Amino acid sequence: MSWDALYSSAFDRVRKNLGKIGGILLAYNTNIDAIKYLDGNDLERRVETVGEDEVLHYAGELPRMVENVGQLLGSILWSIKHGKAAELFVESCSTRFYMREWGWDELRMGGQVGIMANLLGGVYNVPVIAHVPQVSRLQAGLFKDGPIYVPKAENGKLELVHPKEFQADEENCIHYIYEFPRGFRVFDFEAPRENRFIGAADDYNPNVYIRPEFREHFEEIAGRARLAIISGLQTLTRKNYREPFEEMVRHLEILNARDVPVHLEFAFTQDEIVRRSLIDVLGQFHSVGLNEVELASIMEVMGEKGLAEKLLADDPVDPIAVTGAMLRLAERTSVRRIHFHTYGYYLALTDYKGDFVRDALLFAALAAAAKAKLGDVRSIDAVVKAMDVPVNERAKTVEERLAGEYGMKNGIADINGYQLSFAPTKVVTRPKSTVGIGDTISSSAFVGEFALH
Ligand code: AMP
Ligand code: GLC
Secondary structure, X not given: OOHHHHHHHHHHHXXXXXXXXXXXEEEOOOXXXXXXXXXXXXXXXXXXXXXXXXXXXXXXOOOOOEOOHHHHHHHHHHHHHHOOOEEEEEOOHHHHHHHHHHOOOEEEEEXXXXXXXXXXXXXXXXXXXXXXXXXOHHHHHOOOOOOEEEEEEEOOEEEEEOHHHHOOOOOOOEEEEEEEXXXXXXXXXXXXXXXXXXXXXXXXXXXXXXXXXXXXXHHHHHOOOOEEEEOOXXXXXXXXXXXXXXXXXXXXXXXXXXXXXXXXXXXXXXOHHHHHHHHHHHHXXXXXXXXXXXXXXXXXXXXXXXXXXXHHHOOOOOXXXXXXXXXXXHHHHOOOEEEEEEOOEEEEEEOOOOHHHHHHHHHHHHHHHHHHHHOOOOOHHHHHHHHHOOEOOOHHHHXXXXXXXXXXXXXXXXXXXXXXXXXXXXXXXXXXXOOOHHHHHHHHHHHHHHXXX
């Protein structure tokens, strides 16, 4: 079958079966994304006002967190120069004020949980229970209508209500997202690809604050879930990770005792100790989702420097290096499913077999193309419209290498007792924005797999 035919059949079957999945638990990070599409002249003027000496240093090396406006502007330049995403905690009040004054073009749902809740609940119509650290009016208003619930505890009794009905007036957790297109120019820098820098003016998500309703009623909440996705651990540091980690492991044990498969969305985790600790608990997850930078960062702390370098050396990313790294990770942790995504293709390594793994990847690629094209996916019909986006040409060489090395056929190969599944993706030439595409991919593929199986 051609890839187009496989795409179309995967979409039809996932769509037909979405109703059978049951409840999905999403924890822990939800916030408000204030998106600013950068303007080169404006950015240059701002750098000159602060003084190039205060800024340019950070374009070479990111600070650990943002403590002044010079570091903010320098970090934005770092992202532009490398074409890479970065996210830092903004501690200083005056910098938070500066970002607010600078303004935004669009307010959107943010955080892996918020984005996945709107997609799975608001678009796919699959019931979700979401952890929202702070339910402000603005935050609640960003949730789509549909079967999206947050736990509410009254007199020790748990209720599930839509965030708009939660009726609390808690704080706004705002992340300022500075987006730039490929080829964006400022000073001598030119962005090699579209991406964004995120400044998190938020005291809850970066510390993985877990609400009392979740701590006190987790058994009951878990009882409503058939699947779970955990995210938001990436901003923890060696100083604050122990307590949220302990609570997360308790949640994992409860979910595992109920046979609820749990996916970890592994975003880029700067702190090496936190990254190592995540690898140590990975075996308690069913599945993990990551991109090339994240996989390389894991190989680095596993002592696989050569593999780490290979993962970052080529464009498109060398699929043989990716497979090698996924095998190392699966063998070290026993995690049952590893879903890798990069610009142009996805791979999944599973300790179980079947076409449904590949088909779920294809469904996810369609959802990702819709997200890239539209920024916000409003309905499942918008997903199928992304069929028009052509399959990435460069994925052909990737497919040929996988066929040569592992005898892959129709996107499936057997390696050392694992199944390797491949999907060439549809890449949108001029994406509306880049934030949240990774979340769309990982959640669609994980949930799609259970719809098909
Ligand atoms: P992350 O790096 O985790 O945020 O995820 C970004 C992912 O989105 C990449 O790995 C690509 O697979 C996908 N992606 C990025 N840009 C596009 C685009 N223009 N069209 C389709 N998919 C994209
Ligand atoms: C991180 C950011 C959040 C953004 C999300 C997109 O969670 O903190 O602002 O919406 O990534 O994936």
